Amino acid sequence: MAEQAETLRRTPLSRDRILRTAVALADAAGIDSLSMRNLAQELGVVPMALYKHVANKDELLDGMIDVVIGEIDPPAPGSGWKREIGRRILSARQALRRHPWAPLAIESRTTATPAILAYLDSMVGTLRAGGFSTDLAHHVMHAMGSRMLGFSQELFDPSRQAGRSGPAEPEPPAAMPPEAAARFPHLAAIAAAAAHDDGSVVGSGCDDQFEFEFALDLLLDGIERLHRQGWTSARRPD
Template sequence: MAQQRETVRRTPLSRKRVLSAAVVLADESGVESLSMRKLAQELGVVPMALYKHVANKEELLDGMVDVIVGEIDTGASGEGWKSAVRQRVLAARQILLRHPWARRVIESRTNKSPVVLEYMDSMIGMFQAGGFSVDLTHHVMHAMGSRMWGFTQEVFDDSANATAEISPTMLHAMAEKYPHVMEIAMRADHDDDSVVGQGCDDQFEFEFALDLLLDGFERLHEQGWTSTGRR
């Protein structure tokens, strides 16, 4: 162990090494517990040494997002835009499931780095390579939203676990007041072995919504849809 730590200390510090170590720490302990001091300890350096590579915590988080986006497989082996987009989005989802903290960090970023912009540009290019107009592609990207990164904000996120902690009396009262919400939230046919956890935000729900979107995009494209004709 001592020899391993000594090897770490002797390895030249670089931005890539700092960001990679930060991602590992976030994977292990959550991004909330990540600090420059803790990261420096992990790398065997003084905290000030980190600031030669990242200006502050926000820049560190920006760089961590770049690492995550860089892990997404952007190669598309399927034929046609629809298959290619589907593969890309599901590849992104696998990365986000591997790094659960990344979703919150991606949502919190206000600036788009070159790595993020390149990914978005590539995604847009997949639709345009399929013959989509700039007009339709614009609205398609709005509809895709965070799904291009492999996640969505679920309306019934982990609802089964949440309702399990509510007393029967309270559940009965809620069922009377919000019958439709409770009927959906209490459905028992969710997969207990979901990659995300018990509840609606599992792989099936994600792919179900993704396929609905892609089918809709395909129909609009074939119809020659334009936004001017809908306003």
């Protein structure tokens, strides 16, 4: 173990090594626990050595996001726009599930990172190659929102109450108090419907992955219909 640690200390410091170590630390203990000091300690260097490769914590976080986005499957032209868009979105979701801190980190940035811009550009390129007008592609990107990156803003996700974001493990639905159920009967009904049988492969609570793919399929089917109709924003009803 001591020899392994010494080998790591002798490994030349690089931006890539810093970012991947930071990602591993965030995966293990959460993004809030990450600091330049404990990152430097993990790498076996003094904190000032990090600043030769990353200017500050913000640049570090941007680089970490780009590492995660880099795990998304690359384009595979020739499979058709619908299959390709769906495949890469689900790949993005898998990447975010490996790094649960990433959705909130992405949301916290005021500008998109280079890797996110490149990914989104390639997705628009897939739509355009599939015959989409720039007009329809523009509205598709709005409709997809964060779902294009593999996560969504769930109205009924209990983790929202704890300030977390992105993909979450299924949790049992919280029972709605009787007075609230009486006031909001429709919400109470779907809250009760969210519970799965105990013997199911999902267990109790909503199947987050199923709900994501269900909505994704609905969106892609609707987009396909508009594309076939030659929809443009100029033809939308008043």
